[in-house]
Amino acid sequence: MDLKSKIRVIEDFPEKGISFKDITTLIKDKDAFSQAVNLIVDDLKGMDIDYIAGPEARGFLLGTAVAYALGVGFIPVRKPGKLPGKTISHEYKLEYGSNTLEIHEDAIEKGKKVAIVDDLLATGGTVSSVAKLIESIGGEVVALEFLIELEFLNGRNKLEKYHVNSLVKYDK
Numbered sequence: 001m002d003l004k005s006k007i008r009v010i011e012d013f014p015e016k017g018i019s020f021k022d023i024t025t026l027i028k029d030k031d032a033f034s035q036a037v038n039l040i041v042d043d044l045k046g047m048d049i050d051y052i053a054g055p056e057a058r059g060f061l062l063g064t065a066v067a068y069a070l071g072v073g074f075i076p077v078r079k080p081g082k083l084p085g086k087t088i089s090h091e092y093k094l095e096y097g098s099n100t101l102e103i104h105e106d107a108i109e110k111g112k113k114v115a116i117v118d119d120l121l122a123t124g125g126t127v128s129s130v131a132k133l134i135e136s137i138g139g140e141v142v143a144l145e146f147l148i149e150l151e152f153l154n155g156r157n158k159l160e161k162y163h164v165n166s167l168v169k170y171d172k
């Protein structure tokens with residue numbers, strides 16, 4: 001199946017000039033959703049992953065499904081003030097605006113191998129922030145997995161030390 005054909009593109013959302021890639025149309029299609037999850041799981045097999053981590057909110061949609069299918073646990077990385085335990089925070093810039101993410105400081109045991117899953121790689125700010133948070137509490141980030149990559153934003157360039165995989169690529 002052509003996963004790209006299941007993604008709806010909405011121009012000028014959330015602001016003028018942004019071509020928004022809407023995954024709601026893909027994940028409501030059971031075959032497209034399961035194909036996307038299975039392709040990510042296949043890429044991670046053999047890497048001895050202990051946990052999947054994903055950023056709020058869209059990273060939860062795919063990340064939890066991938067974790068379940070791979071048979072490992074899921075670690076949520078959330079927007080400020082949402083996690084109840086002791087957290088550490090990191091602020092970063094987005095394609096539009098800026099954001100802060102938090103992780104529980106005891107979420108990952110030292111040396112555990114973590115793959116980050118998110119719906120979309122744009123500038124790479126979000127995934128770099130998630131990787132920094134994981135590494136700062138002792139986890140080892142071994143792979144970054146995305147449904148979509150916006151290649152024209154060159155996010156991959158700041159992720160050279162990681163294994164990066166994306167399923168659907170856009171050049172605008």
Ligand SMILES: O=P(O)(O)OC[C@H]1O[C@H](OP(=O)(O)OP(=O)(O)O)[C@H](O)[C@@H]1O
Nearest residue numbers: 056057058094095121122123124125126
């Ligand atoms: O590579 P980047 O430039 O960092 O952009 C990618 C991020 O932007 C979107 O999340 P957003 O912050 O809009 O939050 P949401 O998942 O809550 O919609 C998307 O889900 C990625 O996490």
Ligand SMILES: Nc1ncnc2[nH]cnc12
Nearest residue numbers: 018019020021095120122
């Ligand atoms: N163009 C885009 N479409 C959907 N989500 C995004 N997150 C950052 N840029 C995006």
